[in-house]
Amino acid sequence: MLKTNSELKLMREANRIIAIILTEIADKIKPGVSTLELDRWAEQRLASMNAKPAFKGYGARNGRNGFPGSLCVAINEEVVHGIPSKDRILEEGDIIGIDVGSIYKGYHGDGAYTYAVGEISPAARALMKCCEEALYVGIAQARKGNRVSDISSAIDHYVTPRGYGIVRDLTGHGIGRDLHEEPQVLNYIDGHKGQKLKENMTLAIEPMINGGTYKVRTLSDQWTVVTEDGSLSAHYEHTVLITADGPEILTHV
Secondary structure, eight states, X not given: OOOOHHHHHHHHHHHHHHHHHHHHGGGGOOTTOBHHHHHHHHHHHHHHTTOEESSTTTTOBTTBOOOOOSEEEEETTEEEOOOOOTTOBOOTXXXXXXXXXXXXXXXXXXXXXXXXXXXXXXXXHHHHHXXXXXXXXXXXXXXXXXXXXXXXXXXXXXXXXXXXXXXXXXXXXXXXXXXXXXXXXXXXXXXXXXXXXXXXXXXXXXXXXXXXXXXXXXXXXXXXXXXXXXXXXXXXXXXXXXXXXXXXXXXXX
């Protein structure tokens, strides 16, 4: 859905808030900290900027409880949607994906970053680097006149030759009044061109890549997605606006 100027003003603020949280939380990620501590801090920080957590309560339907946290936290082999808990304590050498959504005056922001907990292995560092670089390779194709598949192809062509698995069960998406809008933004090539990109579209682009297989499974909590083979996973996300001059990343401070 194309956004009006007044809508874009609200989208910019919703995503500026995301950028602030993802920047400030970096100093709080250290061994001995629980994921619930991070979650409580994020919810308070959102409130301090007049925003609400987009994820809390999300997905409640047909007897299924909505997501209980303000953050989705994913440690090591967890890909996305990990539930914050006082019992999940960060340890030296972990990597942790933080995915955060905001609602500001009815409009959504969404972004994610993977952080090192203390000193991490070279393999973990390489995985994170590849995933973050793939995000920017994809964003570079988010241009008026291109198609969604140009983003997908760019990410796939960057990641696959490096031997990593691109998660297929989860994708990027349009964003605005709703957290998840059309179009779906795949991170891999599926043979379809997809929708043509137009000025004033807003997309959440978010590669999720695994150290091993692309295959994933969902734990019994009905939320946490993990790699099928137990390999590490990384996740980076920006919300991007399509402009006449190219992509504008909204989740930057």
